Amino acid sequence: MSTPNIELAKGLKETEHLTKVDFKMISFTLAGKDYGIDILKVKEIRKAGNFTKVPNTPIYVRGVDNLRGDIIPIIDLRTMFNLPAETKDKESQENIVILRLDSLVLGVVVDTIEKVVGFASESIQPPHPIFGDINIKYINGVVENAGRLYIILDVDRIFGEPEDVPEAAPLAKPEQAAEEVEAAAPGEPELPLDLKFVGETLAAFGQFHMTPLNRDWVSSRLVEWKKSRKARGLDFQLTQKDEADEFLDAFDSPHSGRLWTTEAIESLAKILSFDASSVVVWNPGCGRGYESYSLAVLFERSFSGKGYKIWASDNDLLNISTAPSLILEDSEVEKSWREFTVESKNGLQFGSDLKAHIVFEFHDLNHPNPLAEVHLAVVRDVISFLKPSDQEKVMTEISEKVRPGGFLVLGTNERLEHPEWKPVGNEIWSVYQKI
Amino acid sequence: MRVEYINPFVEAAYNVLTEVLATDVKRGNLFLKSATKPVMGVAAIVGLAGEVEGRVLFDMNKQTAMKIASVMNMEELTEIDDLVKATISELANMITAQAVTKLHELGFKFDLTPPALITGENMEISDQEVEALIVPMDTPHGSIEINVAVRERS
The missing domain is CATH 3.40.50.150 (Vaccinia Virus protein VP39)
Structure with missing residues (x-):
């Protein structure tokens, strides 16, 4: 390669990240925050409502819908991630992103669908170890575009795992899920999910690891915690280290760090x-x-x-x-x-x-x-x-x-x-x- | 490792190195290690026996060993010869002996074995089931890691 060419190549490389667009995503909002899903995973977007409820499914499954003859499951992402969702009346239309994954087509309900955003894939940054609302495993990365920060969801991880099992176990391996249901109080089906979120947040902030050794405590502490947070008008999610510390304050055994009586x-x-x-x-x-x-x-x-x-x-x-x-x-x-x-x-x-x-x-x-x-x-x-x-x-x-x-x-x-x-x-x- | 043993080793290493090198020596953060440890190139081992058992390992690379030996002998040494080996063994002996003297004063009694010197590339030291305290010392001539694995006979 001759010298001018090399220089040209260099120049290109420097501006590349500004101009090259090799990643596009659909942007949407959940509880006022911006999220994105890789456009290659998205089949279409549409409005629909009045889904057919399926009994005995997790609460985030809104039901099934008829997409031009194909029956697809509809998942509410806000419920799935414990985010507040405005309750609409039954007849009203929801914004739906239809996803096409390897072996599965499904629809996810989101707040509003915004637009298609394109940028260079190298500008995607790895997620910060803690995102209060959504478990880090389900995040591909974060990207800034036109002054807004988008969290890119890894839909394969959310809906795909384990291999070829559709939305039946999107958040936990089956045996784990079973264990957590046991730990949760009956009649509170959302608890296992909360528990898992809180458990993982504690691991990141407090170096505290939830296992069968202490799960009963975390589970009962969570009930108490939710009450006290609600009384103060706060969300129960732990988003900062002090909150994790406050949550764990009650864990210490009596007479820790001083003489026993x-x-x-x-x-x-x-x-x-x-x-x-x-x-x-x-x-x-x-x-x-x-x-x-x-x-x-x-x-x-x-x-x-x-x-x-x-x-x-x-x-x-x-x-x-x-x-x-x-x-x-x-x-x-x-x-x-x-x-x-x-x-x-x-x-x-x-x-x-x-x-x-x-x-x-x-x-x-x-x-x-x-x-x-x-x-x-x-x-x-x-x-x-x-x-x-x-x-x-x-x-x-x-x-x-x-x-x-x-x-x-x-x-x-x-x-x-x-x-x-x-x-x-x-x-x-x-x-x-x-x- | 028993808490009372830590300070004598750290102090002895600091005192002896400062004295023989006549320069500033900095101590890095102490930490514990249990995995097999690669040796940097020159290692002097002093064994401990008595009420406790274990060993102290002084680990450094060849350049550091030559520079330290040069300073201690007040002449320029450029290869790992007998003089360098004897000097590094002596350094290990001095540090361990001073630590053991301090420990004697505190009422812990144990004996030393003569230092053994090991040189070579790509070597590893494996101790079965021993946790070692690592004392990193930074000198202007390079860094020396002092690896103390001592345990009480339980």
Whole structure:
């Protein structure tokens, strides 16, 4: 290629993104926001109404419609994505985009259909990790055109998966959907969908991962949350980190991040029992150590004849570094606990006799652990914050490490359903005994 | 890894490197690692035995090793010869020894093995079931990663 040609090519490339149009989409609005669908997926647009309702379908299925002899399903995108939709009377006409996917033709109801927008496909930007209303999996990207921001929906993902199964399971694999229906209160068919949205939002904002371990809590918290948000005139969707944090505030077990009370200790001690003369305790995610010290006090008080060793760890270097010499405020320490503390030059601390029973380690729960067998594992509000696959791994590790007859203490709002573990807790303590 | 062990190693690495190189040394963020680890080119290993077991690994690339050895010997060294190897082994020994001395003062007793030096390309170190603390140190001559894997006999 000669030089001028190269330069010409270069010049072209620079202006290319301004002029090249290789992606066109139909733009429309849902609840006042702009969306787009790839024009190659769109068969036509039309107005229609008075659909024939089909019984026993998800609420976002408006019914079926006769498109010049073909019967096609009609899906309401606003309901599907939990967006507000104005209720029109039965006779009025809705705006419909008819989509042609691989094996399926279907119509989706939208608010208003605007126009065809064309632009260069490279100007499509990946979606931001969180879009309040619509799950990120269903978004192809975002594009700006003429001062407006369009969210491009991935209709293949929304309606296509899993392969060749039409709209029967657009939002979840069948077995997942089934599980969630179980978790939801009967008579509230929209809950599983909400639950899924909220669960995924929590994972993105709060590093909290919804699994069977905590799904009951998320589900009941959601009901409460919706009520309180409604009272404040707000939508229930979590769109910011503070909202996710606020949602999760109620998750923490009692006495998190501070010393337990004597009452709490006695209530837990009643549940526990040990045959061995020396008890090994595993306490991952101990934070600044309040939990580990409280456990030590529990053993001193309720199992005084037994030896015990507490292996405490956390992956937060700052927190765990302060744990071995945790300074206590006078007001934090119950009078009857004073016998375990000493005055140091920096303030009140636990005494060295008690400390000798605890080893604090800088350790990541996802990494291997040299501990062999333990009699008691105290893992409160830790596993819920691991990725679902890691949660499973850690649960397996706990199952391997806790001896038969040993105990596992989970967070108050965490539940375990497993044939190997027998629930023995009460309303404050979520405790399981290994069979 | 036990919290009490962390600081002695970090401090010893910082003190010794600052002293022998007579220059500013920066410590990177500490983190934990459990996967198999590729070695950058020159690695010195010091074993620990006693109440605890484990090892400390000093990992750097060849250029860094030569530059550090040059500074420590006050002469220009251009290849990984016996002098460079002996110098890096000694550096590993000095840092580990100082850390162990600090730990002795805190009441933890354990012994060192003589350092072993490994050089070569494309090597990996695999520890079975050990989580290592990584202390990255940045010097003007290049970076050194100090990889401490120590565990209590439980």
